Amino acid sequence: MIYLRQMIIVCVAMAFVAHANGVSMPDFNRDIAPLIAKRCLECHNKRDLKGDVNLTT
Numbered sequence: 406m407i408y409l410r411q412m413i414i415v416c417v418a419m420a421f422v423a424h425a426n427g428v429s430m431p432d433f434n435r436d437i438a439p440l441i442a443k444r445c446l447e448c449h450n451k452r453d454l455k456g457d458v459n460l461t462t
Contacts, residue, residue, distance in 0.1 A: 441460055445460050446460055446461065449461075
């Protein structure tokens with residue numbers, strides 16, 4: 406029971422620390438899509454289906 410209480414306290418404390426640092430969850434349009442466009446679309450598009458993977462849709 407003490408272990409569970411300690412784990413809950415640690416998790417709550419970590420949530421406050423993450424919030425205090427301004428850490429935000431990744432956003433697909435802001436963080437992921439530009440990375441895919443920069444690194445992947447050259448080979449994985451409608452014209453060049455490298456590995457039969459199209460990342461434009």
